[in-house]
Amino acid sequence: MGAVKSKRMPRAVREQQMLDAAVRTFGQRGYMAASMDEIAELAGVSKPLVYLYLNSKEDLFTACIRREAAALTEAVRAGVHPDLPADRQLWEGLRAFFTHTARNPDGWAVLHLQARTHGEPFAAEFTAMREEIAALVTQLILAAAREAHRDPDLPEREVAGLAEALVGAAESLAAWANATPGVTARQAAATLMNFAWAGLGDLMAGRPWSPPEEPERAQAG
Amino acid sequence: MGAVKSKRMPRAVREQQMLDAAVRTFGQRGYMAASMDEIAELAGVSKPLVYLYLNSKEDLFTACIRREAAALTEAVRAGVHPDLPADRQLWEGLRAFFTHTARNPDGWAVLHLQARTHGEPFAAEFTAMREEIAALVTQLILAAAREAHRDPDLPEREVAGLAEALVGAAESLAAWANATPGVTARQAAATLMNFAWAGLGDLMAGRPWSPPEEPERAQAG
Amino acid sequence: MGAVKSKRMPRAVREQQMLDAAVRTFGQRGYMAASMDEIAELAGVSKPLVYLYLNSKEDLFTACIRREAAALTEAVRAGVHPDLPADRQLWEGLRAFFTHTARNPDGWAVLHLQARTHGEPFAAEFTAMREEIAALVTQLILAAAREAHRDPDLPEREVAGLAEALVGAAESLAAWANATPGVTARQAAATLMNFAWAGLGDLMAGRPWSPPEEPERAQAG
Amino acid sequence: MGAVKSKRMPRAVREQQMLDAAVRTFGQRGYMAASMDEIAELAGVSKPLVYLYLNSKEDLFTACIRREAAALTEAVRAGVHPDLPADRQLWEGLRAFFTHTARNPDGWAVLHLQARTHGEPFAAEFTAMREEIAALVTQLILAAAREAHRDPDLPEREVAGLAEALVGAAESLAAWANATPGVTARQAAATLMNFAWAGLGDLMAGRPWSPPEEPERAQAG
DNA sequence: CATGAATGAGAGTTCATTCAT
DNA sequence: CATGAATGAACTCTCATTCAT
Numbered sequence: 001m002g003a004v005k006s007k008r009m010p011r012a013v014r015e016q017q018m019l020d021a022a023v024r025t026f027g028q029r030g031y032m033a034a035s036m037d038e039i040a041e042l043a044g045v046s047k048p049l050v051y052l053y054l055n056s057k058e059d060l061f062t063a064c065i066r067r068e069a070a071a072l073t074e075a076v077r078a079g080v081h082p083d084l085p086a087d088r089q090l091w092e093g094l095r096a097f098f099t100h101t102a103r104n105p106d107g108w109a110v111l112h113l114q115a116r117t118h119g120e121p122f123a124a125e126f127t128a129m130r131e132e133i134a135a136l137v138t139q140l141i142l143a144a145a146r147e148a149h150r151d152p153d154l155p156e157r158e159v160a161g162l163a164e165a166l167v168g169a170a171e172s173l174a175a176w177a178n179a180t181p182g183v184t185a186r187q188a189a190a191t192l193m194n195f196a197w198a199g200l201g202d203l204m205a206g207r208p209w210s211p212p213e214e215p216e217r218a219q220a221g
Numbered sequence: 222m223g224a225v226k227s228k229r230m231p232r233a234v235r236e237q238q239m240l241d242a243a244v245r246t247f248g249q250r251g252y253m254a255a256s257m258d259e260i261a262e263l264a265g266v267s268k269p270l271v272y273l274y275l276n277s278k279e280d281l282f283t284a285c286i287r288r289e290a291a292a293l294t295e296a297v298r299a300g301v302h303p304d305l306p307a308d309r310q311l312w313e314g315l316r317a318f319f320t321h322t323a324r325n326p327d328g329w330a331v332l333h334l335q336a337r338t339h340g341e342p343f344a345a346e347f348t349a350m351r352e353e354i355a356a357l358v359t360q361l362i363l364a365a366a367r368e369a370h371r372d373p374d375l376p377e378r379e380v381a382g383l384a385e386a387l388v389g390a391a392e393s394l395a396a397w398a399n400a401t402p403g404v405t406a407r408q409a410a411a412t413l414m415n416f417a418w419a420g421l422g423d424l425m426a427g428r429p430w431s432p433p434e435e436p437e438r439a440q441a442g
Numbered sequence: 443m444g445a446v447k448s449k450r451m452p453r454a455v456r457e458q459q460m461l462d463a464a465v466r467t468f469g470q471r472g473y474m475a476a477s478m479d480e481i482a483e484l485a486g487v488s489k490p491l492v493y494l495y496l497n498s499k500e501d502l503f504t505a506c507i508r509r510e511a512a513a514l515t516e517a518v519r520a521g522v523h524p525d526l527p528a529d530r531q532l533w534e535g536l537r538a539f540f541t542h543t544a545r546n547p548d549g550w551a552v553l554h555l556q557a558r559t560h561g562e563p564f565a566a567e568f569t570a571m572r573e574e575i576a577a578l579v580t581q582l583i584l585a586a587a588r589e590a591h592r593d594p595d596l597p598e599r600e601v602a603g604l605a606e607a608l609v610g611a612a613e614s615l616a617a618w619a620n621a622t623p624g625v626t627a628r629q630a631a632a633t634l635m636n637f638a639w640a641g642l643g644d645l646m647a648g649r650p651w652s653p654p655e656e657p658e659r660a661q662a663g
Numbered sequence: 664m665g666a667v668k669s670k671r672m673p674r675a676v677r678e679q680q681m682l683d684a685a686v687r688t689f690g691q692r693g694y695m696a697a698s699m700d701e702i703a704e705l706a707g708v709s710k711p712l713v714y715l716y717l718n719s720k721e722d723l724f725t726a727c728i729r730r731e732a733a734a735l736t737e738a739v740r741a742g743v744h745p746d747l748p749a750d751r752q753l754w755e756g757l758r759a760f761f762t763h764t765a766r767n768p769d770g771w772a773v774l775h776l777q778a779r780t781h782g783e784p785f786a787a788e789f790t791a792m793r794e795e796i797a798a799l800v801t802q803l804i805l806a807a808a809r810e811a812h813r814d815p816d817l818p819e820r821e822v823a824g825l826a827e828a829l830v831g832a833a834e835s836l837a838a839w840a841n842a843t844p845g846v847t848a849r850q851a852a853a854t855l856m857n858f859a860w861a862g863l864g865d866l867m868a869g870r871p872w873s874p875p876e877e878p879e880r881a882q883a884g
Numbered sequence: 885c886a887t888g889a890a891t892g893a894g895a896g897t898t899c900a901t902t903c904a905t
Numbered sequence: 906c907a908t909g910a911a912t913g914a915a916c917t918c919t920c921a922t923t924c925a926t
Binding site: 612634639 | 694776779781782824828833836854857858860
Binding site for chain 5: 907909910911913920923
């Protein structure tokens with residue numbers, strides 16, 4: 001049922017197998033309902049080996065969070081090109097985000113659902129990642145203000161709130177896109193981009209933000 | 222510490238005491254870490270009575286989710302007056318939402334953190350509430366379109382995505398507002414209203430949406 | 443195999459059954475080798491009940507030590523009549539000691555072998571009992587000195603050493619008497635009394651201490 | 664921290680290193696709490712080598728007991744000179760005993776605390792040593808009787824009991840001396856010699872046994 | 885109804901022990 | 906020989922759940 005069983009692998013490889021199994025199990029069952037037995041079996045190893053390499057359920061969970069957080073952050077960062085205008089940067093970042101979460105739903109569940117829900121040590125790991133991304137977004141918002149030749153008199157907390165709202169909307173749309181068949185990462189990104197950049201008011205007034213045409217995948221149906 | 226112990230109360234009252242205790246315990250400890258012992262003690266009743274009335278931990282948790290979901294939905298619905306213009310309706314709905322979640326943090330934690338995190342049966346309950354609120358928001362968006370004298374060529378799914386984004390942003394800001402000292406429900410609502418209605422683009426261009434003045438609570442300190 | 447299984451007993455009774463089983467198991471297997479499973483089975487209850495009543499293996503062990511220490515101390519104290527001369531008091535105390543340890547070998551093993559061997563918390567319990575008995579013996583030694591009309595210029599530490607030696611000899615003889623078939627408590631007491639009171643020197647010189655004749659059991663063969 | 668690591672040592676040497684580490688670990692942690700990992704690390708060898716040389720934890724423990732028992736027996740035997748009068752022989756033997764146990768506390772803990780406490784196979788090893796020493800003491804008692812020109816009508820079992828008592832008192836005093844700062848081996852031996860030879864009766868009557876003056880170590884500070 | 889007594893099932897964790905290299 | 910990789914079996918402890926009274 002789990003990975004193909006093969007003996008005597010170097011530690012680093014086994015550890016990744018374990019983390020794979022753990023992310024999947026934590027993501028699907030939840031932190032507390034996931035049992036070390038199940039994780040070990042899915043990883044194709046015995047339980048003592050899991051403990052030998054990763055010490056405890058808490059440490060294993062933390063390792064999962066760290067790995068997934070790093071992967072997600074890296075994916076988003078890789079998508080953003082700092083030379084582009086602010087709206088294009090946001091667009092690229094969102095696309096990377098939705099693509100990554102769609103391809104890695106268990107990892108996303110670990111971060112989004114499990115890490116926050118099970119106490120400080122884990123929530124702190126998640127918060128660290130969230131703040132890193134929120135900082136990115138905040139930079140974007142300020143850059144957009146500069147591009148609009150305005151020194152935004154928005155107080156710092158207001159900007160933080162906006163970033164929070166944007167990240168929350170993205171998180172929510174990621175879950176929605178994963179759960180709704182036929183919604184692509186690109187479409188989710190477009191929806192959010194419209195929402196965030198133009199605002200409902202402009203949208204309703206017929207002034208949507210328009211995504212740049214890309215050669216690789218046609219948008220018009 | 223728990224409810225005042227008194228004998229022979231009608232079943233409905235006892236049940237509410239149990240749900241109160243359960244919501245508090247689930248909200249603070251989490252679903253799995255909460256023990257039936259603790260809930261029974263906090264409710265001031267014996268454990269077998271909890272089982273007599275609510276059958277099992279799962280059923281008890283489901284009952285909590287249902288009650289809190291109904292209360293939140295009702296609060297939002299009560300805040301919205303269908304005669305107002307769309308943006309005012311949204312504004313009132315958001316205010317009601319942030320006020321309710323701020324006053325009822327354990328209930329909100331049960332919904333936002335616990336219900337989604339512990340498997341299908343519970344997540345479905347949460348999703349039902351979410352969709353009810355999203356439907357409300359969808360109506361608002363369509364109403365806004367009508368007010369703008371435009372038949373929006375936005376496909377149904379696009380509107381659903383916008384509603385999803387708005388709800389997600391609200392959820393995220395509720396947690397942020399609860400966790401950040403000094404942020405009131407009104408401020409959270411204003412931040413989100415700005416973000417949603419005007420959009421980042423307009424905001425950066427210096428065209429924010431402005432909340433209506435209200436007599437009931439002075440803003441200047 | 444264990445006690446007759448009967449359900450629904452009052453807590454106090456069940457607790458004693460558990461302690462009985464625990465003393466027997468700890469005494470025979472040793473603290474660490476004894477498993478809670480075995481103790482529970484021998485007590486005729488389920489493991490969770492043991493934990494419900496006695497909290498943990500450590501607490502259970504401590505409870506065993508306390509119970510057995512109290513029983514032994516009480517037995518010795520009950521045997522000693524303060525009105526008798528010092529040598530008779532010592533004689534009675536030793537008889538009580540050997541009788542009790544012979545009738546209760548598992549309890550004695552718990553005290554003598556297990557309590558000292560498994561770390562401070564337990565050793566301290568044992569030491570407390572040991573010091574209580576040593577204090578009794580010390581009083582006896584000083585009383586003997588008074589009876590001999592001498593103010594013993596033995597330093598305090600010397601007296602402590604003598605008490606330690608006497609208690610150690612008694613402990614050793616108790617194990618020996620239990621292990622050697624046909625050695626009665628009375629005989630063990632006589633041997634130790636001779637050794638302690640007369641000393642090897644006097645014994646070899648043909649001047650033994652002679653136990654008082656008792657009606658119940660004839661001494662001469 | 665452990666032994667200096669160096670390759671290719673003859674088997675006998677490696678084995679002694681392992682036994683050194685094992686005695687130390689068993690003595691300080693106890694048999695069950697001592698882990699083979701810790702012992703191997705302290706010995707500076709790999710775990711499989713420990714198994715190659717010593718087969719199992721049980722065998723390793725048995726080997727420790729045997730080595731320490733032999734060392735202690737040898738030390739006592741070496742201290743006794745058969746030409747001396749009986750009391751002097753006893754005195755020398757006790758001094759050797761207390762000196763050895765004081766210098767080798769871990770080995771003594773293995774014998775005195777661990778060997779007896781963990782089941783028959785080990786207790787038997789300890790008992791064997793104990794009987795060897797007790798036999799030595801028995802000879803001494805009989806020699807003392809001969810010196811007193813008396814054919815003691817003490818039955819064989821009585822003599823065995825006396826030896827047992829003496830050995831037990833010595834064991835107890837060894838632990839006491841090790842645990843009480845400032846008590847030397849010589850003082851412990853003197854206390855026991857007084858107790859055993861003169862008896863409490865003579866001691867209280869002001870007729871102690873007096874240790875011979877020795878040139879080797881000055882007593883006055 | 886309310887309660888104390890009781891448990892089946894399973895959780896995380898550790899350890900002595902072995903093999904392939 | 907030495908080592909890293911690996912495990913079967915056992916342990917302590919917890920919890921949702923149910924009777925008998």
